[in-house]
Amino acid sequence: MTRLPETTQKKLGLVIDLDTCVGCHACVTACKGWNTENYGVPLSDTGAYGSEPVGTFLNRIHSYEVEPTGGGCSQTVHFPKSCLHCEDAPCVTVCPTGASYKRSEDGIVLVNEDACIGCGLCAWACPYGARELDLAAGVMKKCTLCVDRIYNENLPEEDRVPACVRTCPAGARHFGDFADPESNVSKLTAERGGIDLMPEQGTKPVNKYLPPRPKDQMKDMDVLTPLIEPVCEEPKGFLAWLDKRLEAL
Amino acid sequence: MHPAPSVIIFTVLSGLGFGLLTFLGLGLPEATGWAAFFYFAAGFALAVGGLLAATFHLGNPQRALKAFTQWQTSWLSREAWLSTAALIVLGVYAFAAVFFNASITLLGWLGAFLSLATVVATAMIYAQLKTVPRWNHWLTPLHLLTISLAGGAMLAQQTGAAAVLLLFAGAVQIFHWVLGDRRFEERGHTIETATGLGDRGKARLFEPPHTGSNYLLKEMAFVVGRKHAQKLRLISFVAMIVLPLVIVVLLPMNPFTAVIATLFYLAGAFASRWLFFAEAQHVVSLYYGASGSNPPYQPSLSR
Numbered sequence: 088m089t090r091l092p093e094t095t096q097k098k099l100g101l102v103i104d105l106d107t108c109v110g111c112h113a114c115v116t117a118c119k120g121w122n123t124e125n126y127g128v129p130l131s132d133t134g135a136y137g138s139e140p141v142g143t144f145l146n147r148i149h150s151y152e153v154e155p156t157g158g159g160c161s162q163t164v165h166f167p168k169s170c171l172h173c174e175d176a177p178c179v180t181v182c183p184t185g186a187s188y189k190r191s192e193d194g195i196v197l198v199n200e201d202a203c204i205g206c207g208l209c210a211w212a213c214p215y216g217a218r219e220l221d222l223a224a225g226v227m228k229k230c231t232l233c234v235d236r237i238y239n240e241n242l243p244e245e246d247r248v249p250a251c252v253r254t255c256p257a258g259a260r261h262f263g264d265f266a267d268p269e270s271n272v273s274k275l276t277a278e279r280g281g282i283d284l285m286p287e288q289g290t291k292p293v294n295k296y297l298p299p300r301p302k303d304q305m306k307d308m309d310v311l312t313p314l315i316e317p318v319c320e321e322p323k324g325f326l327a328w329l330d331k332r333l334e335a336l
Numbered sequence: 337m338h339p340a341p342s343v344i345i346f347t348v349l350s351g352l353g354f355g356l357l358t359f360l361g362l363g364l365p366e367a368t369g370w371a372a373f374f375y376f377a378a379g380f381a382l383a384v385g386g387l388l389a390a391t392f393h394l395g396n397p398q399r400a401l402k403a404f405t406q407w408q409t410s411w412l413s414r415e416a417w418l419s420t421a422a423l424i425v426l427g428v429y430a431f432a433a434v435f436f437n438a439s440i441t442l443l444g445w446l447g448a449f450l451s452l453a454t455v456v457a458t459a460m461i462y463a464q465l466k467t468v469p470r471w472n473h474w475l476t477p478l479h480l481l482t483i484s485l486a487g488g489a490m491l492a493q494q495t496g497a498a499a500v501l502l503l504f505a506g507a508v509q510i511f512h513w514v515l516g517d518r519r520f521e522e523r524g525h526t527i528e529t530a531t532g533l534g535d536r537g538k539a540r541l542f543e544p545p546h547t548g549s550n551y552l553l554k555e556m557a558f559v560v561g562r563k564h565a566q567k568l569r570l571i572s573f574v575a576m577i578v579l580p581l582v583i584v585v586l587l588p589m590n591p592f593t594a595v596i597a598t599l600f601y602l603a604g605a606f607a608s609r610w611l612f613f614a615e616a617q618h619v620v621s622l623y624y625g626a627s628g629s630n631p632p633y634q635p636s637l638s639r
Contacts, residue, residue, distance in 0.1 A: 147545035152541075155536060180409040182410055204396050204403060210556075212464075214619045289466070
């Protein structure tokens with residue numbers, strides 16, 4: 088049913104720390120690996136070994152350069168982007184078949200692929216580019232928040248988080264329940280001033296982004312620094328001999 | 337947005353078809369027998385042909401019937417219901433008119449209303465999208481509706497209505513272009529709001545997420561042809577509005593002139609609809625480095 092639930096019991100989502108992300112794309116690979124073998128049809132690639140490879144991904148890492156307003160060094164920000172599981176998800180209400188839905192129990196936005204006609208309207212409705220039509224299967228693919236991991240009792244407990252979170256070597260991705268003010272994600276968001284992407288679209292994203300901390304400033308140098316005697320020691324013993332021999336070559 | 341031929345053909349042809357069916361339902365002209373047969377055959381062929389073309393852009397058209405289920409929230413689903421209802425109601429009306437020389441007035445009016453509602457529902461599929469500021473405005477349904485009715489009036493050989501509707505459709509088209517050009521910036525979407533990095537300074541795309549292309553870029557970050565947009569607008573306006581208006585006003589209205597005028601109109605309408613898509617900028621292009629007149633990242637892999 089494409090009518091959005093009034094409220095959801097939980098608000099499961101991710102916190103992405105733009106300060107910590109190193110842009111290694113490990114989450115992209117882990118996501119593609121898990122989701123190509125599990126929920127729904129595989130994430131296909133077209134012309135993977137050709138000159139113009141194209142593939143379906145549920146998570147992509149952009150990199151931006153930010154030039155500070157007050158001058159100073161610019162900052163490179165790696166920017167992972169996947170479905171934000173919006174509270175007011177425009178992708179859900181536009182769906183003509185009911186394939187797109189938001190779960191009332193945990194707020195995850197999912198696609199029932201058996202009902203998807205592949206019209207692509209939900210991808211148009213999403214401001215964040217979180218949905219991609221799989222070219223091989225003709226159905227819409229999107230982040231499932233690894234719904235087949237987080238409740239999966241066949242997995243060891245530490246693996247019951249989304250694949251991207253489990254694999255992130257920098258600890259830049261956090262998974263939790265935003266409806267619980269005491270959860271790790273709620274606390275992180277409050278502490279670090281987590282923000283919404285494109286808030287003017289009114290989608291009320293669940294996922295939050297922690298802004299990068301400002302860069303360190305270079306400490307003032309001592310005025311006498313340029314006058315300090317340069318340190319240059321002449322080599323002695325074997326190194327002196329080696330130096331001389333190499334010089335003579 | 338990617339100007340997919342199937343969607344351009346669908347919106348133009350079924351728009352024209354439902355425009356014609358609106359006039360036929362209203363009894364303008366009140367045709368019966370063979371005349372009614374040809375009028376309705378044209379209306380149904382255009383409307384149904386357009387709808388069939390639309391199914392070509394579906395990934396899984398065999399499940400298209402499921403699109404009838406979500407009419408409470410989805411304009412696409414409402415369009416499915418309204419178009420089917422319009423075709424059934426007018427099918428009955430046409431059957432009576434062709435075989436029994438009978439005009440069931442009330443049924444015709446209902447069919448005309450449903451035809452109009454179908455065009456509005458189609459337009460709302462685009463107008464509802466906040467992600468495409470150019471479309472997200474009440475002018476979009478008015479634009480598609482006036483274009484559709486102007487074409488319908490010509491095919492129905494309603495000289496007065498066609499002239500007035502062409503003038504009106506032309507005015508709305510100009511407003512849709514001119515105001516649409518400004519709307520993306522008016523809404524205040526920038527790479528800074530998209531990334532949330534605005535309070536730090538000026539952001540620019542340093543590296544795209546991939547060296548190749550992807551579905552999002554192909555579907556929503558279309559950049560080809562913007563260079564010729566102004567020329568195409570002029571060509572489209574002359575073919576869709578000016579030439580048909582000259583024919584309708586100066587030449588005696590008969591099936592031959594009506595068809596000639598409609599052919600010019602169709603050529604212009606296809607160009608106008610191509611621009612409708614090609615010029616529409618989706619906010620996701622901001623993540624790929626689009627800003628103002630700068631196009632988003634496009635891979636250049638053809639070696």
